[in-house]
Amino acid sequence: MNKVxxxxxxxxxxxxxxxxxIRHPNLRDAHAAAENAIHHVQxxxxxxxxxxxxxxxxxxxxxxxxxxxxxxxxxxxxxxHRR
Numbered sequence: 001m002n003k004v005x006x007x008x009x010x011x012x013x014x015x016x017x018x019x020x021x022i023r024h025p026n027l028r029d030a031h032a033a034a035e036n037a038i039h040h041v042q043x044x045x046x047x048x049x050x051x052x053x054x055x056x057x058x059x060x061x062x063x064x065x066x067x068x069x070x071x072x073x074x075x076x077x078x079x080x081h082r083r
Contacts, residue, residue, distance in 0.1 A: 022075045031071045034064045 022028040041057050041064075 020072045020076065022072055024075050024078055027071045027075045027078075031068050034068050034071070038064050 022031055038061050041061050045053065045057050
């Protein structure tokens with residue numbers, strides 16, 4: 001997958017995850033922790049432009065965004081199935 005496609009997918013996942021307010025406190029905290037991790041990776045990328053991370057930092061951000069989407073889906077499932 002090229003960098004433009006990955007960036008577009010990352011933006012879409014972010015938009016979808018942010019469009020839903022996670023209600024479960026633990027899932028909400030996990031989502032926030034993933035967001036914090038994303039910011040740390042992006043800060044590392046910004047300060048390490050000359051050397052880079054071989055594409056692994058971008059893959060990590062994508063994986064974290066996917067994790068955020070899964071957390072939102074887990075919360076939706078919980079809301080629909082709890083008694």
